[in-house]
Amino acid sequence: MLTVANLTKRFCPKQGVEDESFTIQEGEIMGLIGQNGAGKTTTFRVILNLLQPDRGTVLWQGHPLTKADYNTVGFLPEERGLYTRMSIQDQVVYFAALRGQKPAVTRKALPQWMARFNVKGKLTDKIRDLSKGNQQKVQLIATLIHQPKLIILDEPFSGLDPVNAQLLEDSIIEMKQNGASIIFSSHDMANVERISDHLLMLRNGETVLSGTPDEIRSQFGNTRVRLRSPLDRATLVAFPGVNDVQQRGNAYELTLDNEAVGHDLFKAATSKGYIPEFSQEPPSLDEIFRIEVANHE
Amino acid sequence: MNKFMVVTRQVIRKNIKSPAYLFSLFFPVLIIAAIALFAFITNKTNQTPTIAITSNNVALRNALVESPTHGDYRVNKAISTERVAEKRLSHEKIDGYLNVTTTGQTVSAVYRQRTNGNSLDSDTLKNNLNTLKLRQAAQQLGLTAKQLQQLFAPASYKTQNVAYQNGVVRRQKSNQQGANLVVAFVVTFLIYMFIAMYTSMIAQETATEKGSHIMEILVSSVSPVTQFFGKVTGMLALIVLQVIITGIAGLIGMQYFNHNISFLGNFSFSQIQPGMVSVLVAYFVLGVMLYTVIAAMLGSMVTRQEEVSQALSPLTTVGMLAYVASFIAVNSNSLLIRIGSYVPFLSQSLMPVRYAVGNAALSEVWVSVAIWAT
Ligand SMILES: Nc1ncnc2c1ncn2[C@@H]1O[C@H](COP(=O)(O)OP(=O)(O)OP(=O)(O)O)[C@@H](O)[C@H]1O
Ligand SMILES: [Mg+2]
Numbered sequence: 088m089l090t091v092a093n094l095t096k097r098f099c100p101k102q103g104v105e106d107e108s109f110t111i112q113e114g115e116i117m118g119l120i121g122q123n124g125a126g127k128t129t130t131f132r133v134i135l136n137l138l139q140p141d142r143g144t145v146l147w148q149g150h151p152l153t154k155a156d157y158n159t160v161g162f163l164p165e166e167r168g169l170y171t172r173m174s175i176q177d178q179v180v181y182f183a184a185l186r187g188q189k190p191a192v193t194r195k196a197l198p199q200w201m202a203r204f205n206v207k208g209k210l211t212d213k214i215r216d217l218s219k220g221n222q223q224k225v226q227l228i229a230t231l232i233h234q235p236k237l238i239i240l241d242e243p244f245s246g247l248d249p250v251n252a253q254l255l256e257d258s259i260i261e262m263k264q265n266g267a268s269i270i271f272s273s274h275d276m277a278n279v280e281r282i283s284d285h286l287l288m289l290r291n292g293e294t295v296l297s298g299t300p301d302e303i304r305s306q307f308g309n310t311r312v313r314l315r316s317p318l319d320r321a322t323l324v325a326f327p328g329v330n331d332v333q334q335r336g337n338a339y340e341l342t343l344d345n346e347a348v349g350h351d352l353f354k355a356a357t358s359k360g361y362i363p364e365f366s367q368e369p370p371s372l373d374e375i376f377r378i379e380v381a382n383h384e
Numbered sequence: 385m386n387k388f389m390v391v392t393r394q395v396i397r398k399n400i401k402s403p404a405y406l407f408s409l410f411f412p413v414l415i416i417a418a419i420a421l422f423a424f425i426t427n428k429t430n431q432t433p434t435i436a437i438t439s440n441n442v443a444l445r446n447a448l449v450e451s452p453t454h455g456d457y458r459v460n461k462a463i464s465t466e467r468v469a470e471k472r473l474s475h476e477k478i479d480g481y482l483n484v485t486t487t488g489q490t491v492s493a494v495y496r497q498r499t500n501g502n503s504l505d506s507d508t509l510k511n512n513l514n515t516l517k518l519r520q521a522a523q524q525l526g527l528t529a530k531q532l533q534q535l536f537a538p539a540s541y542k543t544q545n546v547a548y549q550n551g552v553v554r555r556q557k558s559n560q561q562g563a564n565l566v567v568a569f570v571v572t573f574l575i576y577m578f579i580a581m582y583t584s585m586i587a588q589e590t591a592t593e594k595g596s597h598i599m600e601i602l603v604s605s606v607s608p609v610t611q612f613f614g615k616v617t618g619m620l621a622l623i624v625l626q627v628i629i630t631g632i633a634g635l636i637g638m639q640y641f642n643h644n645i646s647f648l649g650n651f652s653f654s655q656i657q658p659g660m661v662s663v664l665v666a667y668f669v670l671g672v673m674l675y676t677v678i679a680a681m682l683g684s685m686v687t688r689q690e691e692v693s694q695a696l697s698p699l700t701t702v703g704m705l706a707y708v709a710s711f712i713a714v715n716s717n718s719l720l721i722r723i724g725s726y727v728p729f730l731s732q733s734l735m736p737v738r739y740a741v742g743n744a745a746l747s748e749v750w751v752s753v754a755i756w757a758t
Binding site: 137160164181182184185 | 398592
């Protein structure tokens with residue numbers, strides 16, 4: 088279990104992180120979101136002792152993270168950190184050895200990992216000859232191959248195509264099922280929503296949202312409707328309680344004053360019987376993200 | 385396997401695989417091989433001549449055949465008559481033949497050689513013949529073996545070089561000093577080479593991860609101290625490896641060329657004093673260690689890899705100055721040189737040379753080493 092309590096790290100006023108607190112249980116995934124410069128990477132650095140916090144504590148299994156815990160950590164830095172002249176195998180074996188895993192064990196496991204992430208390249212290929220995405224995958228393998236219990240991934244999905252992003256999601260879920268505590272940052276809200284058990288949004292270092300994705304979304308009310316029906320644009324714009332109408336192909340996306348407006352809208356839309364689409368949901372994470380950013384500006 | 389070893393092994397593996405390092409590692413071997421090849425080719429084109437010896441005096445001929453040749457020629461013992469010898473010569477089976485004729489007391493010899501054959505350095509053959517002739521004459525005069533020996537014993541001749549220090553003569557045999565100086569030069573050169581090469585290697589090594597995110601992974605895996613000493617140890621292991629290879633190449637080369645190169649001809653390891661050897665070993669170890677550790681520290685302090693050579697330049701400049709000054713130290717014992725030979729970073733080049741030419745006593749050397757060690 089990772090416990091972060093009242094963490095504060097200031098670089099200069101309004102920069103860094105401010106009074107951040109959260110807990111990640113075993114087998115739990117925490118997603119960290121926020122604009123560029125919000126303090127995500129700073130949070131990771133403080134957790135890993137790469138930065139000293141000004142205030143607050145970071146406890147791993149009840150004690151501060153020390154040298155003895157290094158072997159249970161898996162860290163994917165924000166930008167690639169690989170020895171470009173090394174072969175894939177040498178690189179992964181070395182990093183795993185630094186985390187206390189015997190080279191023989193790593194060598195045995197590596198081909199499976201390469202297959203799982205669909206890395207294009209042989210074990211003996213030099214890192215610099217790989218494409219960016221494949222380098223990213225090698226870095227991920229080096230982060231995960233020693234079966235860490237505390238996994239910290241700084242923007243692991245950046246640079247991966249949707250198929251590979253899916254492979255990574257699957258691996259993260261598998262690590263979670265093995266009992267790892269996982270924290271990751273991402274700018275892709277769909278990813279975050281799919282795999283996070285818990286979500287934390289930072290804005291200028293301050294925590295503005297915290298909770299499960301469903302909790303967070305429902306805070307914003309069931310006020311989004313997507314509709315395909317005989318009702319035309321003019322009718323929808325004039326409908327009482329409808330704030331905003333956006334056309335998306337032959338469907339409309341509406342913003343309601345409150346959840347109850349949805350009932351009247353449904354009745355009106357279905358007055359002549361069957362309609363192909365009506366869905367009422369809270370705003371998407373993407374939208375919430377934008378709302379939150381706008382709110383504080 | 386502990387992480388210290390992991391880091392150390394990694395440094396070794398990485399460099400062993402780099403072509404530039406391998407080249408420098410085997411450079412002395414290549415040089416020796418090149419010289420060997422050169423010597424081989426020159427030997428091939430100028431081989432020792434094969435000759436025959438014939439004579440009307442069988443006893444004399446046999447004695448001459450059995451005389452030591454000192455590698456100047458080879459005798460084909462089977463040929464004993466002039467007729468056969470002439471025939472063999474015409475068939476280019478031999479390079480020449482010596483026909484000795486004795487009539488009474490006179491001994492006359494004719495050496496016939498092919499102009500296209502390997503030419504004979506006739507000194508040894510002449511000496512042998514003269515010795516035999518003298519012995520024959522002495523026997524006829526009734527001299528004993530002892531008298532004979534007295535007659536031929538050469539006068540003794542020796543050169544002594546002396547150096548004065550504080551008005552006291554310091555005796556050092558001339559060839560001993562020569563040998564010391566040669567070894568001192570070779571070793572100071574090696575020290576300089578090693579310093580020049582390894583300071584940049586080790587600084588690069590400790591700076592590689594700087595300015596990249598590898599650092600974050602490393603620091604969250606291994607403590608920086610373990611990391612630092614792991615790298616330094618790895619580099620020292622590489623140095624030891626190179627010393628061994630250079631040493632072996634040097635020894636083999638010396639053995640091989642002892643006869644071929646006149647400069648080394650009168651050079652032998654027995655002439656080097658044990659004091660000299662310990663001085664050189666001490667300075668080699670101290671000099672290279674000090675420079676590599678300082679270089680490693682400088683390397684770990686820079687923030688970007690591009691700054692490495694800049695950060696190192698004071699260190700390499702000092703190393704080079706000391707090396708250049710070591711040439712001056714051969715002929716000069718000025719105050720500056722004397723002071724320099726006590727100062728760490730300089731003394732590894734200066735003191736061995738001063739000691740070799742007899743300008744510094746062993747006690748002075750150990751004072752300098754002691755300064756270093758503290
Ligand atoms: N070493 C540092 N010195 C000074 N300021 C820093 C330092 N590191 C980060 N900051 C500042 O702290 C703030 C948070 O940076 P951080 O890297 O944590 O952002 P982030 O959320 O990871 O952003 P991104 O999405 O762009 O990766 C930024 O304003 C940044 O300028
Ligand atoms: Mg970041």
